[in-house]
Amino acid sequence: MRGLWQLAISASATLDLSQKGEVSNCALLGPQYPMPEGLSTSSIINDMKAVFSKLVDEAISTKKTPWGPIELVNTSFSVGVFSIDSDEFLYEFHHHGPGLDGTLTGEALDNGTLYRIGSITKLLTVYTLLVKLGPSYWSQPIVKFIPELADAPDDDPVHHVKWSGVTLGALAGQMSGIARDNGFADLTGFPGLTDLGFPPLNESDIVSCGLPGMGPCTKKEALHKILQQDPVTASWYTPIYSNEAYQLLGMAYENITGESMEDAFNSAIKEPLGLSRVVWRQPGNDSNVIDVDFEHPLIGFKFQEDLGTYNPTGGAYASLSGLSSIGRSILRSSLLAPATTREWLKPHTLTAQARSAVGKPWEIVRMPVPIAPGSNVTRLADLYTKDGGIGAYLSHLILSPDHGVGVTVLLASRSAFGDAGGATFDSLSELLLASWIPAAEAAARDAAGRNLAGTYVAADGTTDSVVSLALRPGEQGLAIERLIYNGTDILAVLADVREVAGGHLHFVGLAGSQRLAFRAVWGRALGEDNEAAGRPPSVLRGPKCGSPWGAVDALRYGNFGLDEFLFEVTDEGDATVLTMPAFRTRLVKQAAGKPTAPLGPDWEDEPQDVVS
Structure with a gap:
């Protein structure tokens, strides 16, 4: 040879x-x-803990980061970094703004304090459906499970949704083409719009449920509104964010199984993971919540306000420890077969942005990560994220499957959707990612070099x-x-x-x-x-x-x-x-330091490297 x-x-x-x-x-x-053994004990990660603590101290003292300001008076937040090799946080930090005194039911803000998590509930809905039903249902048309939609007219593609072409997967992956909301966030909740030039509406067209303070729409009311809506686009045409898509997923699941979404979540996710600090609906007289009101006619839902049929799209509550445990369980495939997890952690469709894609319900970001500390050479790491916003609350769960790490950000502010609260939320998320993802990359490279x-x-x-x-x-x-x-x-x-x-x-x-x-x-x-x-x-x-x-x-x-x-x-x-x-x-x-002998009689010299 x-x-x-x-x-x-x-x-x-x-x-x-x-x-x-x-x-x-x-x-x-x-x-x-490979992910290194004992990431939490890596010298690179331990160095990052010290460095990041100083970065946070500096951000607190200067009230700013390179990405924007940090508002500390009327804003409270909890942030955490976690990995799959430990149930303990790699890093956590909590700040309670003095302007929010009286909003805590516990003694202090900690990793067990409940926040509203808004649309991260969509992630819990998909997770529950995957555990209960598996991925095979994604290809099934929604009309099989909600008969009211099967009877809807579909002869006019501009005004009628062709429901037979909308699958559960299209709904979960934001490719259904249906409207964003029904009742929820409708501008009829704003007083005085006709004085500004908007046309007057018939009484039947004015939203009477779903807005803050109105109470949630019943299933019958929601379906009635959905069937009156024009499509935004055709199914599978382009990703269009829809809250009511997850409202329909919840209805479909309950019709398939006869089990409520709340009971399904509890038995599929909450109980197996031992989560005491994640709840599907308002927690009542809980001893450790942050209850902040945010007055807004469209999105100013109070802490204890139930969303009814909208709960599968945005009604859940979680603490830093609870939401991080959910993220960790996904990365570990604790409840799903590894192949199912890998399928789930893949893009469902692209977007018009080069480094953005959509999953079920992932908002995928392609992050350029230095291949080594200080290197100007980068590679793309796909981050599987889901954010949420409702009332006074903003939330973010970010997973990096490449590194087995995740980031959780929970924030409450009376200006959550204004400049101060929103800017703080974005600044914290960026600071965490820019620090911890490169550190995890460096730790994996370092371990590969040593091992x-x-x-x-x-x-x-x-x-x-x-x-x-x-x-x-x-x-x-x-x-x-x-x-x-x-x-x-x-x-x-x-x-x-x-x-x-x-x-x-x-x-x-x-x-x-x-x-x-x-x-x-x-x-x-x-x-x-x-x-x-x-x-x-x-x-x-x-x-x-x-x-x-x-x-x-x-x-x-x-x-x-x-x-x-x-x-x-x-x-x-x-x-x-x-x-x-x-x-x-x-x-x-060969043991390190041991010399390599000459190559044999047919080679006078060792060959030179062929890559310069």
Whole structure:
């Protein structure tokens, strides 16, 4: 076999890829490295705890962050950072504004204090449906479960929703095309609009339920209003945010099962997770809430005001600890099969913004994250977020599946939807993300460097087969610095047959039985870019990477991909063995500092790195 490799390499044995200039360093979507064991004890994370505490102290003292102001008098907030490897917070902080004295029923604001969480309830609704029914129901049309919609006219696409084309998944993923609200947030709640030039309305057109202080609409009243509405767009045309979509999901679930959404949430989510500080409807005389009123005719719902059939869209309450526990359980797949969680944590549709997508009901943000501390090279990490706002309350749950961490922000302010409260909410969210997501990325990279990088040699002690892996500044993944099999430089062979210019190993999410699976993303020499050459930019290929996901597993030998690399690791994550299935070889990790012997009689010198 060695002779065949030498024949293949003969034309390129002296190839110097460094002469080709820049080499691509492309990646697959997802984490580049495994989540480190014991993230909460990582030195990088512990350093961030100290740094972030100082950042918060500075924000409090100066009343501002780089993203905007912090209002401290009439605003109270609770923020937390959590991870999947511990039930304790990585960080938490609470502030109670002196202007809100008398709003706490407990002695102090803490991680058990209940806030309204508004539209984060949508997340609880989807979570409940997934646990109770599974994802198979997403493809079912809503008319199967709400017969009133099946009988609605659909002959005019401009004025009538074609309900037979609206599935439960379309409702959950904001692709139904139906109206945003019925009753809730209708401008007829504002007095004096006719004096400003709005036309007078018939009595039957004036909203009589659903607005603050009116009481919630009954199911019959809500469906009557829904059937009178024009569609916003056709189903599956473009994402349109809809609150009443989740009102309908709640009705559909109750018709499918005969169980109320509240009972379903309690039995599917609350009880299995042991959540005492998350409730589906108003908590009554609870001993630890923050009860802030916000006078507004459209959205000024009081703390104890029930939303009735709108509860599945925005009626729940949660504490910092309770909501963070829900986020942690999603990242851990505590209640769902891992495959179901992975399916759920994927985009449902794109938006008009390049770094924004929509899920069920995720508001997905594509965050550029430095690949290493201080690096100007970034990769995109998808953050699965859901925010909420109702009355005096704003809330945010942000999950980073790549890192196994999440962020929770809960805020109460009498100007929650004004400049002060809203700006504070945004500033806190940005400060948390800009600090903790890069720290988690750095911790994973650091652990990969310590645990996986190094030199792997043949198990019999010879160095006829050697793989050297390293972290390189400005590059993502584990760089393949040497790949020698039976005395042959495999990277040089690949350079000859496929113009491969080195490669980097990237984690592909497969872990079990103390094994980790990686795939190599092969590099290529980059010629002069289009801009420098006076050519228009490439639409299909992009500036450097094109579509690396399409090349994975493309080079195969004996039914195994040449890009497959498997690590055997200890309980602490330290690699001991590297297997390359295509080469039917198993290499052991060399102890740090141990010299590598010459490569054998056919090599006078060790080969140079093929990636410059």
